[in-house]
Amino acid sequence: MKQFITFIRKEFYHVFRDRKTLLLLFGLPIAQIILFGFALTNEIKNSKIIICDYAKDNATQRIIDKIAASSNFEIENSLLSHQQIEDAFKSGEIKLAVIFPAGFNNDLLHFNKAIVQVIADASDPNTATTLTNYITTIVMDYQKELTQLNPLPWQIIPETRMLYNPELKGATNFVPGVMALVLLLVCVLMTSASIVREKEKGTMEILLVSPFNPFLVIISKAVPYFVLSLVNLVIILLLSVFLLDMPFNGSLLLFFAESSLFIITALSLGLLISNSTDSLQSAMLVSLLGMLIPTMLFTGFMFPIENMPKPLQVISNIVPSRWYYIIVKSIMIKGLGFAAIWKETLILFSMTVLLLLVSLKKFKIRLQ
Amino acid sequence: MSDVILNNIRKTYNKDKLVAVDNVSFSVNKAELFGLIGADGAGKTSIFRILTTLLLPDGGSAIVNGCDVVKDYKKIRKEVGYMPGKFSLYQDLTVEENLHFFATLFNTTVETNYDLIKDIYIQIEPFKKRRAGKLSGGMKQKLALCCALIHRPSVLFLDEPTTGVDTVSRKEFWEMLKRLKQEGITILVSTPYMDEATLCERIALMQGGKILSVETPENITRAYPEKLYAIKATQMSHLINDLRDNENISSCYAFGEHHHITFRVESEDVKTALFNYLHSKHYENIELKPIKPSIEDCFIKLMNN
Amino acid sequence: MKDTVISTDKLTKRFGDFIATNEISFDVYAGEIFGFLGANGAGKTTAMRMLCGLSTPSSGKATIAGFDIYKQAEEIKKNIGYMSQKFSLYEDLTIVENIQFFAGIYGLPDKKIKEKTDLMIEQLGLKNEAKKLVGSLPPGWKQKLSFSVAVLHDPKIVFLDEPTGGVDPVTRRQFWDLIYAASSRNITIFVTTHYMDEAEYCNRISMMVDGVIKALDTPANLKQQFAATSMDEVFFELARGAKRKAD
Numbered sequence: 001m002k003q004f005i006t007f008i009r010k011e012f013y014h015v016f017r018d019r020k021t022l023l024l025l026f027g028l029p030i031a032q033i034i035l036f037g038f039a040l041t042n043e044i045k046n047s048k049i050i051i052c053d054y055a056k057d058n059a060t061q062r063i064i065d066k067i068a069a070s071s072n073f074e075i076e077n078s079l080l081s082h083q084q085i086e087d088a089f090k091s092g093e094i095k096l097a098v099i100f101p102a103g104f105n106n107d108l109l110h111f112n113k114a115i116v117q118v119i120a121d122a123s124d125p126n127t128a129t130t131l132t133n134y135i136t137t138i139v140m141d142y143q144k145e146l147t148q149l150n151p152l153p154w155q156i157i158p159e160t161r162m163l164y165n166p167e168l169k170g171a172t173n174f175v176p177g178v179m180a181l182v183l184l185l186v187c188v189l190m191t192s193a194s195i196v197r198e199k200e201k202g203t204m205e206i207l208l209v210s211p212f213n214p215f216l217v218i219i220s221k222a223v224p225y226f227v228l229s230l231v232n233l234v235i236i237l238l239l240s241v242f243l244l245d246m247p248f249n250g251s252l253l254l255f256f257a258e259s260s261l262f263i264i265t266a267l268s269l270g271l272l273i274s275n276s277t278d279s280l281q282s283a284m285l286v287s288l289l290g291m292l293i294p295t296m297l298f299t300g301f302m303f304p305i306e307n308m309p310k311p312l313q314v315i316s317n318i319v320p321s322r323w324y325y326i327i328v329k330s331i332m333i334k335g336l337g338f339a340a341i342w343k344e345t346l347i348l349f350s351m352t353v354l355l356l357l358v359s360l361k362k363f364k365i366r367l368q
Numbered sequence: 369m370s371d372v373i374l375n376n377i378r379k380t381y382n383k384d385k386l387v388a389v390d391n392v393s394f395s396v397n398k399a400e401l402f403g404l405i406g407a408d409g410a411g412k413t414s415i416f417r418i419l420t421t422l423l424l425p426d427g428g429s430a431i432v433n434g435c436d437v438v439k440d441y442k443k444i445r446k447e448v449g450y451m452p453g454k455f456s457l458y459q460d461l462t463v464e465e466n467l468h469f470f471a472t473l474f475n476t477t478v479e480t481n482y483d484l485i486k487d488i489y490i491q492i493e494p495f496k497k498r499r500a501g502k503l504s505g506g507m508k509q510k511l512a513l514c515c516a517l518i519h520r521p522s523v524l525f526l527d528e529p530t531t532g533v534d535t536v537s538r539k540e541f542w543e544m545l546k547r548l549k550q551e552g553i554t555i556l557v558s559t560p561y562m563d564e565a566t567l568c569e570r571i572a573l574m575q576g577g578k579i580l581s582v583e584t585p586e587n588i589t590r591a592y593p594e595k596l597y598a599i600k601a602t603q604m605s606h607l608i609n610d611l612r613d614n615e616n617i618s619s620c621y622a623f624g625e626h627h628h629i630t631f632r633v634e635s636e637d638v639k640t641a642l643f644n645y646l647h648s649k650h651y652e653n654i655e656l657k658p659i660k661p662s663i664e665d666c667f668i669k670l671m672n673n
Numbered sequence: 674m675k676d677t678v679i680s681t682d683k684l685t686k687r688f689g690d691f692i693a694t695n696e697i698s699f700d701v702y703a704g705e706i707f708g709f710l711g712a713n714g715a716g717k718t719t720a721m722r723m724l725c726g727l728s729t730p731s732s733g734k735a736t737i738a739g740f741d742i743y744k745q746a747e748e749i750k751k752n753i754g755y756m757s758q759k760f761s762l763y764e765d766l767t768i769v770e771n772i773q774f775f776a777g778i779y780g781l782p783d784k785k786i787k788e789k790t791d792l793m794i795e796q797l798g799l800k801n802e803a804k805k806l807v808g809s810l811p812p813g814w815k816q817k818l819s820f821s822v823a824v825l826h827d828p829k830i831v832f833l834d835e836p837t838g839g840v841d842p843v844t845r846r847q848f849w850d851l852i853y854a855a856s857s858r859n860i861t862i863f864v865t866t867h868y869m870d871e872a873e874y875c876n877r878i879s880m881m882v883d884g885v886i887k888a889l890d891t892p893a894n895l896k897q898q899f900a901a902t903s904m905d906e907v908f909f910e911l912a913r914g915a916k917r918k919a920d
Binding site for chain 3: 385386406407408409410504505506531532533534535536560562575576604605621622623624625664667668671672
């Protein structure tokens with residue numbers, strides 16, 4: 001046991017004396033959070049909507065008031081010609097145009113039917129869809145108001161609520177994904193690099209020719225990265241809660257417990273990779289290609305998995321970050337307890353055990 | 369009592385395309401300072417790795433300290449000391465951190481066997497807080513030796529410990545090894561430097577995976593089949609060609625400030641004929657003297673056979 | 674009057690406070706075999722890198738093959754050959770491919786490349802191995818091949834950085850045969866080595882200790898000066914007083 005502690009202490013020395021890697025370890029998550037949180041937001045903030053009200057009557061005024069009630073959009077109310085509207089879209093000035101034709105209220109009262117034109121810039125389909133839905137909701141709301149006075153025989157009244165994230169903040173989507181990505185990267189990359197470096201330098205040879213079980217040496221390498229990952233996690237958490245206004249509705253203890261499990265999964269993956277590669281270059285390559293790209297694609301924070309074709313959905317099941325993503329969202333945003341995530345936890349746990357067993361089996365006690 | 373025995377050891381790489389060790393057999397006695405002398409690619413490192421149980425031989429068997437290298441590898445790994453080439457230490461740990469680590473690795477402490485390494489360690493002790501990567505070649509060598517000895521191994525394997533180190537440090541290193549012998553440690557050292565061969569008790573000359581000879585250095589030089597001469601004159605680079613052209617000379621090669629030659633027939637007439645031959649070619653200041661062959665001379669002879 | 678191919682005047686290289694090479698001044702003549710010796714850490718490699726145009730000096734002057742060391746570093750590189758122990762040829766290319774590659778880099782015209790390739794393979798006796806990968810050659814061969822490639826373009830000077838490290842005695846001598854042949858073609862050889870017997874093969878030797886040149890003369894004169902019977906002893910005398918070896 002004392003030996004094990006000595007090993008771990010040595011590994012900490014290695015980690016802290018490698019300034020460049022340390023920078024990467026901590027700089028990376030911070031950079032990612034800030035990047036994703038602010039710059040790459042898919043929030044609809046600052047989208048400019050233009051409203052052309054040719055009717056200028058009660059009905060349109062009511063609807064426009066409702067639209068304006070949201071603080072998210074920049075609304076301009078002016079009368080523009082078709083050409084001007086088209087130009088405004090082309091130049092990217094506006095994302096959405098709502099056009100009320102003349103006699104809107106009249107049509108409504110006399111013909112029981114009025115048309116409002118909603119034109120959206122769908123070159124960014126996400127924004128377009130969100131904005132269009134928003135406008136549609138407001139119009140429906142107004143319609144409900146009207147029909148309350150004259151009840152129709154059969155009504156289907158959709159009541160939409162944006163659960164957990166009524167303001168449609170992008171952060172809730174991204175932050176758990178970034179957490180998974182960062183933890184995976186750090187653990188897999190760093191662990192495999194650390195072990196392979198030992199092989200390359202030749203010190204692995206000496207470790208093998210000693211009474212100490214070399215597998216334990218490897219495990220001792222994982223420990224500093226475990227600790228560092230937890231520190232990283234805390235930093236990401238603090239940044240996202242205080243800087244990006246992310247909610248944290250669940251149990252901190254459960255969160256850290258599940259995160260620890262995921263970190264161990266990632267470390268085991270790093271272990272497996274290091275057993276199969278002999279050079280730093282290939283370790284890095286496998287870690288990046290093998291980890292980064294599937295994680296970005298299949299975790300579910302960039303692209304919804306449900307929208308993918310079936311075979312890809314199946315593939316996504318073996319990506320550990322997919323399950324961690326669900327777990328984090330359940331705890332952080334939905335505030336759920338273990339009962340809700342036991343299935344995902346079990347999957348992660350089985351993956352970890354499998355990875356560790358394979359690593360152990362593949363571990364070479366000799367050089368060839 | 370033999371501490372290390374190799375029996376027809378064979379090692380190939382690349383699916384048998386490269387034969388690195390070709391039926392090698394020799395043995396090393398207890399507390400012997402044994403040198404494995406050969407150039408790069410001779411097979412020295414492969415042999416060391418087999419003996420330290422890092423590689424499995426493709427043929428043959430080997431015993432270290434009474435244990436089989438294949439079956440009893442765990443026991444061997446507890447008892448031997450090993451320094452692979454290029455002093456594999458932890459570059460970013462300090463001298464004392466390295467030493468402490470290796471002691472712990474072998475379930476011992478620095479204090480337990482300090483007397484063994486004391487003479488060596490005091491030379492690097494002033495630098496004990498310096499990172500190993502920042503030491504000079506000679507210092508790294510001393511540290512590597514300390515780390516390999518810290519658990520008082522019964523057999524010490526040093527793979528090319530003097531490569532890349534200046535001549536002064538090399539001499540000091542061999543002095544240290546000689547003193548260690550007195551502690552009863554069996555030491556196997558590999559080196560490509562022929563002049564270090566004479567510092568060993570017995571040596572094995574290796575080339576191309578094969579053993580050329582296993583003997584004491586004196587016996588090897590004594591076994592040189594012919595009389596060896598050193599010759600010197602003006603225009604050494606031309607001289608060598610003219611000597612090779614001479615039918616009475618059976619071998620001729622450069623050797624520092626002389627050329628070493630052997631005659632086909634030993635007689636005074638032949639030597640006089642040579643002088644005449646060289647005078648006719650306008651060489652001056654010709655010096656010819658018999659010399660004792662060095663290990664390098666013997667190695668060249670064995671290689672050419 | 675011999676041609677001077679290398680001429681340095683107080684050439685210095687500093688790394689922060691540390692002066693690796695301290696005002697070295699010397700000349701090397703055409704066709705000479707010049708031995709550049711010194712212990713590890715003495716400043717040899719730093720000096721060599723400057724002379725090859727790979728590193729800019731901190732101060733001092735030098736002309737290599739007639740080109741200024743500061744302003745014409747690229748010209749220098751084109752007119753010299755270089756070979757070191759660490760890197761020589763590409764192990765996963767065949768012998769022929771290697772020769773063709775380096776010939777191309779040195780800017781030789783296609784016809785010349787074919788000519789040189791055939792000549793080299795003939796001279797080294799590698800006809801049967803020409804299509805084999807360099808990595809599969811026995812160790813001694815790589816050295817000889819490397820050297821031939823380094824002088825492929827008939828450079829004025831060829832720099833050899835410990836070219837025979839770890840090589841067997843027979844191959845070492847064959848290597849020096851190649852050096853002699855190149856020297857007789859008036860190629861200047863600038864070589865560093867740890868083998869003191871090889872120091873004897875040189876026309877002149879310089880010894881660097883602690884960043885300065887402590888001795889520069891023919892081997893015979895040096896031995897006389899230090900009352901030594903071998904270059905080994907001369908080296909020992911000079912290197913023993915070195916301060917840098919402990920650091």
